Amino acid sequence: MESATLHTVARRYLMSRNDKLHAEYADVQKHTRRMTGAPGNYADEEKRIYPRYNVVDAMLREVERLDPDDLPPPARLATALATAASTAQSVFTTNLGPIEAEATAAERELFRRAIKGWLAAPDPQVEPLPYRRVLSDEEAEGWRRRLEQRWGFERNMTEWHPIIGDVPEGVIALNSAAVWDGPGTELVRAALRDMGLRRVIEIREHGDPGSLLDLDAFEPTYTGAEGIWTDETLEWVAYASHEASVAFAGTLADRLRSSWPDLDDWAWAPWWDQPAK
Incomplete structure (x- = not known):
């Protein structure tokens, strides 16, 4: 085999x-x-x-x-x-x-x-899986340090905009429904693909060491653990929080503003500012 x-x-x-x-x-x-x-x-x-x-x-x-x-x-x-x-x-x-x-x-x-x-056994016929490599502890620590320096993430935390305060200019903050129910995941992947990316770095909370994964396996969603995504350049970042938000910044945000027609319809608001149902 x-x-x-x-x-x-x-x-x-x-x-x-x-x-x-x-x-x-x-x-x-x-x-x-x-x-x-x-x-x-x-x-x-x-x-x-x-x-x-x-x-x-x-x-x-x-x-x-x-x-x-x-x-x-x-x-x-x-x-x-x-x-x-x-x-x-x-x-x-x-x-x-x-x-x-x-x-x-x-x-x-x-x-x-x-x-x-x-x-x-004889070699089986098995469907390939998207690339995923779990980072070493040293790699993960290095990425957290770089994310802190470039984007302001605290070293041992994943919290970021919009839940840490006012959303700065240049950051897009959307409701997580944009990627769960809306077109967000595919639009984000397409934007990154247009930027020439094949793989992204994923950092999660709760002791997850993080991974290097294929773009097709990238989903900017909260899974019970908050997530941060970027690449070697750190020119863009994505963040999914426990407060039903997903945020994008840098060159990725610039791309999404021009490629996502109804982007503003998915804008995030804290639960206390949302209209009563």
Whole structure:
């Protein structure tokens, strides 16, 4: 099996496991809350599921630290994947109780077995995935420092305009519906593509180290974690907040003003200034 195929299969496997486990957890949670009537302590059934998707997230992050453009030979890649299966950690995979620890260990073993199975099987037909490489801690710190110097983001925070104060001239602040329900995401991608970009840097909060990702995978949206996007030039920036806002500045804002016909219709306003429904 070629390295690119093996890496893609591993990424797709972990993404699929993540979706499946979240769906299972939602079903179990509805059942246990209906039975107990209380959202307090986790039931044992829940403890057997949520640690699994937490460790899947951690394993996927380690797998995506490998550069798809510069993968090692298949045997070495398989070893790296197995290492990720055994050692990947996050703030959600430590200090576990006995039930959670057992579930986590079982999920790691599933991934190790899957890796062995892929190596023994004929090359599968697998749909390629957009490029994504998780940044090293040093890279992420460097990007945060540069964003602070160029755009005023605090080093360990993601908050920016419009939620930190009056929106300065040159910054476009829109309601997040512009990218969720409106044409925003495609218009922003098109503007960046016209600027010659193929990939962007993404920085998220909550300990996410950030990524270098394909433009086609770029979505300027709040996902439960605020996000910042830019590129090597730092001539533009995008920011999605927890206050249903998305902001653009620099050369990207200039492009959007000329390419987004109803841009002003999506202008952001704080909830206390919005008309009553």
